[in-house]
Amino acid sequence: MNLEKEKLLEMYRKMLEIRHFEEKAFELYGQNLVPGTLHLYAGQEAVAVGVCANLRKDDYITSTHRGHGHCIAKGAQLDRIMAEILGKKTGYCKGKGGSMHIADFSVGMLGATAVVGAGIPIASGAGLSIKLRGTDQVVACFFGEGASNQGTFHEGINMAAIWTLPVVFVCENNLYAMGTRQTNVMLIENVAERAVAYGIPGVTVDGNDVLAVYEAAHEAVKRARESRGPTLIECKTYRHKGHSRFDPATYRPKEEVEEWLKKDSVQRFKAKLLEMKILTETEVDKIEQDVIAAVEKAAKFAIDSPCPAPEEALEDVCA
Numbered sequence: 558m559n560l561e562k563e564k565l566l567e568m569y570r571k572m573l574e575i576r577h578f579e580e581k582a583f584e585l586y587g588q589n590l591v592p593g594t595l596h597l598y599a600g601q602e603a604v605a606v607g608v609c610a611n612l613r614k615d616d617y618i619t620s621t622h623r624g625h626g627h628c629i630a631k632g633a634q635l636d637r638i639m640a641e642i643l644g645k646k647t648g649y650c651k652g653k654g655g656s657m658h659i660a661d662f663s664v665g666m667l668g669a670t671a672v673v674g675a676g677i678p679i680a681s682g683a684g685l686s687i688k689l690r691g692t693d694q695v696v697a698c699f700f701g702e703g704a705s706n707q708g709t710f711h712e713g714i715n716m717a718a719i720w721t722l723p724v725v726f727v728c729e730n731n732l733y734a735m736g737t738r739q740t741n742v743m744l745i746e747n748v749a750e751r752a753v754a755y756g757i758p759g760v761t762v763d764g765n766d767v768l769a770v771y772e773a774a775h776e777a778v779k780r781a782r783e784s785r786g787p788t789l790i791e792c793k794t795y796r797h798k799g800h801s802r803f804d805p806a807t808y809r810p811k812e813e814v815e816e817w818l819k820k821d822s823v824q825r826f827k828a829k830l831l832e833m834k835i836l837t838e839t840e841v842d843k844i845e846q847d848v849i850a851a852v853e854k855a856a857k858f859a860i861d862s863p864c865p866a867p868e869e870a871l872e873d874v875c876a
């Protein structure tokens with residue numbers, strides 16, 4: 558697929574933003590600045606970026622507990638995401654949601670959720686809303702292979718299939734649900750095989766190759782926009798860190814981690830852009846320095862922001 562230089566650079570920059578943002582969040586957690594825990598997206602950047610590069614601002618996404626990357630890829634602001642993670646008043650949910658509850662309706666980010674699999678029926682609901690309103694918007698729904706064993710997966714996808722809803726279901730298969738290996742809980746190798754049960758297309762792609770993800774999502778988004786119904790895309794990938802900030806991930810064999818680190822999506826895309834002569838080494842450094850500066854600025858904004866006042870605790874509460 559021939560993409561313009563500008564588009565490729567935008568995708569590379571977004572992947573770098575996610576990588577550096579997650580490294581910074583990890584660092585701030587170590588300084589006791591993050592209430593609660595963190596589920597870092599580092600390693601899976603190619604999925605969020607490859608999918609969201611096909612979306613318009615008025616398209617929607619639903620996210621998961623591992624959602625910072627989805628927010629960044631869909632165009633949410635680094636400073637307000639970081640502020641939310643630090644529980645600050647300037648965050649997307651006024652500091653009352655934290656890392657797992659970030660939403661930004663202004664860019665179509667319908668929200669992250671701590672409930673595994675909960676984003677799937679929400680995506681189908683958003684798809685139904687699009688259909689009833691008669692627009693040509695699309696929803697991309699991110700979830701893990703662990704979530705694909707929840708009842709919500711069956712219900713949400715089946716409903717989207719029978720009603721021909723404009724949803725792209727994106728399974729980020731990082732091989733583990735917390736410490737549980739996929740092979741211990743599934744007899745099939747590819748989650749995409751489950752698409753057959755719903756009568757929709759299912760494809761498995763290398764989730765560490767941003768261009769492969771882009772291409773699969775391009776086809777699926779086109780299909781959804783033309784009212785031809787949903788697709789299930791499975792992206793094989795790997796998280797760099799443990800499940801959450803608490804998890805040293807000792808259940809993963811050292812050799813397996815090393816193998817996957819060699820397939821790192823950011824490094825691979827950089828090598829590809831250099832090989833295609835889209836970028837020079839000097840430009841690579843420049844982009845990286847710009848991104849690091851933007852992330853530092855976001856972190857400073859978050860650190861310097863005030864906490865919500867105790868009396869605000871009951872504001873914005875639905876009861």
Ligand SMILES: Cc1ncc(C[n+]2csc(CCOP(=O)(O)OP(=O)(O)O)c2C)c(N)n1
Pocket residue numbers: 622623671672673674700701702703704705731733734735800
């Ligand atoms: C309904 C529900 N069950 C269990 C949990 C506990 N839990 C949190 S994350 C997680 C694993 C999810 O794995 P997966 O969907 O593959 O996403 P990943 O963490 O690999 O990105 C579990 C079991 C939860 N939050 N919600």
